[in-house]
Each structure stands twice: as structure tokens, then as C-alpha cells.
Amino acid sequence: MNNDNEIQRYNPSERSNHWMVAILFVLAALSGLALFHPALFGLSGLFGGGTFAAAGGGGYQNTAIGQVIVLAYLDAYTKLVTELGGLPANAAAAAPQAK
Numbered sequence: 001m002n003n004d005n006e007i008q009r010y011n012p013s014e015r016s017n018h019w020m021v022a023i024l025f026v027l028a029a030l031s032g033l034a035l036f037h038p039a040l041f042g043l044s045g046l047f048g049g050g051t052f053a054a055a056g057g058g059g060y061q062n063t064a065i066g067q068v069i070v071l072a073y074l075d076a077y078t079k080l081v082t083e084l085g086g087l088p089a090n091a092a093a094a095a096p097q098a099k
Contacts, residue, residue: 014079019073024065031065 010018035068081087088094 014076015071017076021069021076024069024072028065028069 028047033040
């Protein structure tokens with residue numbers, strides 16, 4: 001196959017961002033299993049949970065997994081907006097008028 005006719009859908013940065021989010025999502029799901037059944041509570045210790053995790057004292061925003069996922073989403077959003085041409089300088093003027 002001729003490589004000149006191939007279209008690159010995703011660059012390496014986008015692919016690594018995707019797989020990082022996918023792996024961290026699976027890890028977050030596994031840590032959430034600790035809240036599902038007491039027999040799985042041992043998983044909470046692997047991901048920074050603790051005694052108060054089941055009481056709602058913990059949240060993914062306070063864990064390393066949650067922070068990395070948020071940063072990866074922000075990175076993907078920033079790249080998407082940049083690729084689409086960015087935001088207008090005066091977003092209020094670009095918005096449609098309400099009737």
C-alpha cells in the first residue's frame with residue numbers, strides 16, 4: 001500500500017491521551033467496586049481510598065487518578081478547540097441573539 005495516500009486520523013499525542021484516559025477509567029471503575037460490595041473493599045486501599053471512602057468522604061477529584069483524567073480531558077479539549085480554529089475574540093458578540 002502506498003503511504004502517500006493514507007490519511008492520518010490521530011497523531012501519537014491524541015492516541016496516548018486516549019489510552020491513558022481509557023486505562024485510568026478502568027482503574028477508577030475497579031476502585032469503585034470497593035463501594036459495591038464489602039468483599040471488594042480491599043481494592044480501595046490500592047487507589048488511595050480508605051475508611052471514609054464508602055461514606056462519601058472520598059471523591060475522584062481528590063485522587064491522583066481523578067486529577068490525571070481531568071488534565072487529560074482538558075488537554076484533549078484544548079487541542080480540539082485549537083484544531084477547530086479557536087474561540088472568537090469576543091465570544092459574546094459571536095453568540096446568537098436571544099429572542
